[in-house]
Amino acid sequence: MSSEATVASLKGEKGDKLTKETKKPSQKARDSLTPEDHLEILRQLYLARYFDVRLVKEKRRGRLRGTLYSSHNQEAILVGTLFGLRPEDWISPIHRDMPAFFLKDMRAGWDNPNRKGLSIEAVCAQVWGKVDSPGRARDNWSHIGSAKDGIICSTSMLAGTIPVAAGVAYSMKMEGKDNVVVTYNGEGSTAQGVFHEAINFAAIHRTPVITIIENNQWAYGTPVELECPTKDVADRAKGYDIPGLVADGQDVLDVYDKMMWAVEWARKGKGPVLLECKTFRAYGHGDHDDDRAAKYRTAAEVERGRARDPIAIYKKHMVEMGLLSQADSDRYAPEGKDAPSTTDEDFPPEVVAALKKAVDFAVKSTLPDAEEAFRWVYAE
Ligand SMILES: Cc1ncc(C[n+]2csc(CCOP(=O)(O)OP(=O)(O)O)c2C)c(N)n1
Ligand SMILES: [Mg+2]
Numbered sequence: 001m002s003s004e005a006t007v008a009s010l011k012g013e014k015g016d017k018l019t020k021e022t023k024k025p026s027q028k029a030r031d032s033l034t035p036e037d038h039l040e041i042l043r044q045l046y047l048a049r050y051f052d053v054r055l056v057k058e059k060r061r062g063r064l065r066g067t068l069y070s071s072h073n074q075e076a077i078l079v080g081t082l083f084g085l086r087p088e089d090w091i092s093p094i095h096r097d098m099p100a101f102f103l104k105d106m107r108a109g110w111d112n113p114n115r116k117g118l119s120i121e122a123v124c125a126q127v128w129g130k131v132d133s134p135g136r137a138r139d140n141w142s143h144i145g146s147a148k149d150g151i152i153c154s155t156s157m158l159a160g161t162i163p164v165a166a167g168v169a170y171s172m173k174m175e176g177k178d179n180v181v182v183t184y185n186g187e188g189s190t191a192q193g194v195f196h197e198a199i200n201f202a203a204i205h206r207t208p209v210i211t212i213i214e215n216n217q218w219a220y221g222t223p224v225e226l227e228c229p230t231k232d233v234a235d236r237a238k239g240y241d242i243p244g245l246v247a248d249g250q251d252v253l254d255v256y257d258k259m260m261w262a263v264e265w266a267r268k269g270k271g272p273v274l275l276e277c278k279t280f281r282a283y284g285h286g287d288h289d290d291d292r293a294a295k296y297r298t299a300a301e302v303e304r305g306r307a308r309d310p311i312a313i314y315k316k317h318m319v320e321m322g323l324l325s326q327a328d329s330d331r332y333a334p335e336g337k338d339a340p341s342t343t344d345e346d347f348p349p350e351v352v353a354a355l356k357k358a359v360d361f362a363v364k365s366t367l368p369d370a371e372e373a374f375r376w377v378y379a380e
Pocket of ligand 2: 186187188214215216217218219220
C-alpha cells in the first residue's frame with residue numbers, strides 16, 4: 001500500500017463530520033448497568049478514596065517519602081471513565097491518577113492475576129518505593145507503565161503522553177483493531193503546545209484517542225481562567241472539529257454516560273474526543289503545597305468546591321434507584337471528611353482489607369541492591 005493510500009484509509013469515511021446532534025450524547029449508557037455493576041462502582045469509589053486517605057495519613061506519620069498528589073474528590077472521573085473500557089484498551093494516567101493504575105480492568109476481579117491492570121500491591125509498592133514495584137524504588141509516584149496491561153508509561157511532562165497515545169492508537173488502527181486509548185490530563189496541561197500538536201495529529205488521522213481533562217480549577221497556583229480563554233475547556237475541541245463533551249466530574253454516572261458515548265465514537269473509527277470533567281482539587285497541588293494553597297485559595301472557595309462529594313452523590317443515586325438502603329448508605333460515610341478525620345469504620349470492610357493486604361505487601365517488600373541504581377541508564 002502506498003503511504004498516500006494508508007493515510008487516506010486511516011482518515012475514515014467521508015461524511016463523518018460533526019453535526020450539532022452528534023455532540024450531545026442522547027443514549028444513556030447507565031441504563032445497561034446491572035445492580036451488581038452499580039455496587040462494584042460504589043466499591044471502587046470507596047477504594048479510590050480509601051487509598052488516598054491512607055496515603056495522606058501514612059505520609060503525615062512519616063512513613064512515606066516523596067510527594068503525594070491527591071485524587072481526593074476526583075474519584076468519580078477515574079471510576080466513571082475506566083469502568084466501561086475493554087481489557088485490551090490502553091490508558092495513560094498522570095500524577096493525580098494513581099488509583100487508575102489498579103482501577104483499570106478491575107471488573108475482572110480485584111485479585112485476578114490475569115486482569116489487564118496493575119495490582120493494588122504493585123501500586124502500593126511503588127508508593128512505598130520498594131523493589132516489587134514497576135519503578136523498582138526509583139521514585140514513589142506515577143512514573144510507571146505496563147505494556148502487557150495496556151498502560152502507557154507516565155511522565156511528568158504535562159500533556160507529554162498524548163502524542164504517545166495518538167501513536168499507539170494510530171498503530172492499532174493500522175492493525176485493524178477497534179481498541180481505544182484514554183489519556184488523562186489536568187486543565188493546565190491543555191495550555192501546553194504539545195497538547196495541541198497531539199490532538200491535531202489525532203484529529204487529522206482520526207485515531208481513537210479519548211482525552212480526559214480533569215478540570216479541577218487549579219494548575220498548581222494558577223487558576224483555570226489564566227490557562228484557558230474559553231468558558232469550557234472542552235471548547236478547545238472546536239479548533240480540531242472533534243467532539244468536546246462536558247461532564248459533571250462529581251457524578252460518576254454522568255462521567256460514565258459521556259465516556260461511553262466517546263468510546264463508541266472512537267471505536268467506530270470517527271476519531272478523537274475531548275471529555276472535560278469538572279471537579280475541584282481538594283488539597284494543595286501536592287502535599288508540599290498544602291500550606292501555600294491555603295493562601296492562594298480562599299476557604300470559601302475550597303468549601304464550595306468540595307461540597308459535592310462524589311461518594312455522597314452516587315450513594316444518593318443508588319438509594320433513589322432502590323439499590324442501596326438508607327441504612328447501608330449511612331453506615332459507610334467518608335464523604336465530606338478530610339483524611340485525618342476519616343477512620344477505617346467509614347469504609348466497607350472488604351475495601352479496608354484489600355488495601356491492608358497491599359500495604360502489608362509494600363511494607364514487607366525490600367529495597368533493591370545498591371548496584372541496581374546503575375542499571376538501565378545506558379544500553380546493556
Ligand atoms: C511541561 C511541564 N511544565 C510544568 C510542569 C510542572 N507542573 C507539574 S504539575 C503542574 C500543574 C498541572 O496542573 P493541571 O494540568 O491542571 O493538573 P492537576 O495537577 O491540577 O491535576 C505543573 C505546572 C510540568 N510537570 N511539565
Ligand atoms: Mg488542574
